[in-house]
Amino acid sequence: MEITLVGTGTGTPSIRRNPACILFKLGNKNAVFDSGPGTIRSLLAAGVDYTNIDLVFYTHLHLDHVSDFSAILFAAKIPPETRKRPLRVYGPSGLKAYYKHITELYGDTVCPDSYKLLLEEIANKDIDIDGFIVSTKTLEHHDGGMGYRVTEPGGKVAVYTGDTDYCEAAVGLSRNADILIAECSFPDEIKMKGHLTPSSAARLASEADVKKLVLVHMYPVCDSYDLISCCKKTFAGEVIVGEDMMKFELKQEVLL
Ligand SMILES: [Zn+2]
Ligand SMILES: [Zn+2]
Structure with missing residues (x-):
């Protein structure tokens, strides 16, 4: 499994950070987790053409996570690169209604005709993608947010937590993970309900006993704070402040 942090930012524009998007390579499939504004362009820098996205998973329907869904559908129809391969899109309840609104708003310019679009609401369900098990849990965010656990x-x-506050469900979802990609919207000094800070992300990582904590979804204010030192007070494992286009590879240990 290979993971690229395509966007480690939020809805507040930042030169340093694109809005939310994490790319997972699941075998030979490109799986995009969240597609905030500009994602289809940012994905090009990660080596993925918009016609080669196989799967999209949404954590929730806030604009900084979902806005490029319509851009993906729109680009798929522009010749000569009209999309052929099927597109599977998963997300929380409300995803189908959201899609309906998009089609009502943009009409034929986003409705698929050259490819198959599958939409599925999978809150608190597991699905199997070529042997990769993708599990979901509803977490604690304003209108509901969903975290994802991918087991190869x-x-x-x-x-990947998506947006959430600290909660027991997030600890359960993250239990013994090799890598926890957790949102860290604000520093401890500016704690906002429904979001993590370095301390609460570290508490989550520590209680879930994960190996590595990677912080994403940072508002620009975070850039002036020492997030790592703050996490280290609570979590003994490795802590990384995510940056756009950072890559991680999870490899199986070869037993000789
Ligand atoms: Zn967000
Ligand atoms: Zn949100």
Whole structure:
């Protein structure tokens, strides 16, 4: 499993950070987790053409996570690169209604005709993508947010929280993960309900006993704070402040 942090930012524009998007390579499939504004362009820098996105997973329907869904559908129809391969889109309840609104708003310019579009609401369900198990849990965010746990066939686990506050469900979702990609919207000094800070992300990582904590979804104010030192007070494992286009590879240990 290979993971690229395509966007480690939020809805507040930042030169340093694109809005939310994490790219997972699940075998030979490109799986995009969240597609905030500008994602289809940012994905090009990560080596993924918009016609080659196989799967999209949404954590919730806030604009900084979902706005490029319509851009993906729109680009798929522009010749000569009209999309052929099927597109599977998963998300929380409300995803289908959201899609309906998009089609009502943009009409034929976004409705698929050259490819198959599958939409599925999968809150608190598990799905199997070529042996990769993708599990979801509803977490604690304003209108509901969903975190994802991806287990590869060899057993390595990556978790992406999306937007959430600290909650027991997030600890359960993250249990023993090899890598926890956790939102860290604000520093401890500016704690906002429904979001993590370095201390609460570290508490989550520590209680879930994860190996590595990677912080994403940072508002620009975070850039002036020492997030790592703050996390280290609570979490003994490795802490990384995510940057756009940072890559991680989860490999199986070869037993000789
Ligand atoms: Zn967000
Ligand atoms: Zn949100």
